[in-house]
Amino acid sequence: MVQPVPPASPVVLLRDVHLKLESAAGPVNILKGISLEVGAGEKVGVVGPSGSGKSSMMMILGGLQPPTSGSVQVKGHEVTAMSEDDLARFRRDEVGIVFQAFHLIPTMTALENVAIPLEFAGAPDAFERAQASLEAVGLGHRLTHYPGQLSGGEQQRVALARAFAPEPALLLADEPTGNLDGDTGRQVIELMFDMAERKGTTIVLITHDPGLAKQCDRTIRLVDGLIVSDGREAAPRVAKA
Incomplete structure (x- = not known):
């Protein structure tokens, strides 16, 4: 008898995550009990008004901001239980981040960046892999x-x-097209989605653009x-010929 294959564990698993920060006016409740699952290879768009907690949630997912309470798991790792050294290795090995600002080191070439x-990960073929990655985004020249x-x-x-x-x-992307014109932004997003599909990377994308969010598999x-809502209402993207 063929045994059923168990479902894969989610890449992202948040359970009742709260974030409270102190301010001059007193404590501010930024996240008030977020629970979320994101499967392997899924592309999730995150929308909402400014100040709703989108970037704070992303910072928590990337291990850059500890929550006040709750459970944060990424690829089976309990992020809230990690030491600073463990968090550094976790971000290095498991999480890629793209911001609105490019955050490139101006004194280094594209290859060096x-x-x-x-x-940092100790890869002996760092420059060969970097060149291949740049060629994959059309910048081999x-x-x-x-x-x-x-x-x-x-x-x-x-x-x-x-x-x-x-x-x-x-991959965590926070307004990655915010500094780009419309056509260039669309090209960058298409490239990001195509690379994620080839590599099986899960994407959490923060955006103010509802049209961009609808290109994802799911929008929260x-x-x-x-x-306040979590739906798979996106229209499917048209695959390239």
Whole structure:
């Protein structure tokens, strides 16, 4: 008798996550009990008004901000139980992050910028993998260019290449097209989704653009620190020929 295959564990698992921070006016409740599951390879768009807790949730997922309470698991790792050294290794090995600002080191070439996380991980082939990642985003001819010599779209492609080079399980993207014009932004998002599909990477994408969110498999909406809707209402993307 063939045994049923058990379902894969979610890459992201949040359980009753709260975040309370102190301010000059007193404590501020930013997240008020977030629970969320995201499966392997899933692309989730996160929308909501400014101040709703979207970026705070992303910082918690990336191990950059500890929650006040609750459970945060990424690929089976209980993030809240990690030491600072464990968190650094976790971010290096399991999480890629792309921000609205490109965060490239201006004195390093595109190749050097992408090779940095691989070198930190001790990869002996860091520069070979960095070159392959840049070629995958169409920048094989820009390896020796510095950020100041690249357009905004090219700089964000370098940031994508850097995020994907270590082959993370989870990519966190916070308004990745915010500094780009419409056409360039669409190209960057298409590239990001295509790379994620090839590598099986899970994406959590924060955006103010409802059209962009609808390109994801699923959209969740945060309001005042709570998830108020969670639906698979996105239209499917058209695959390239």
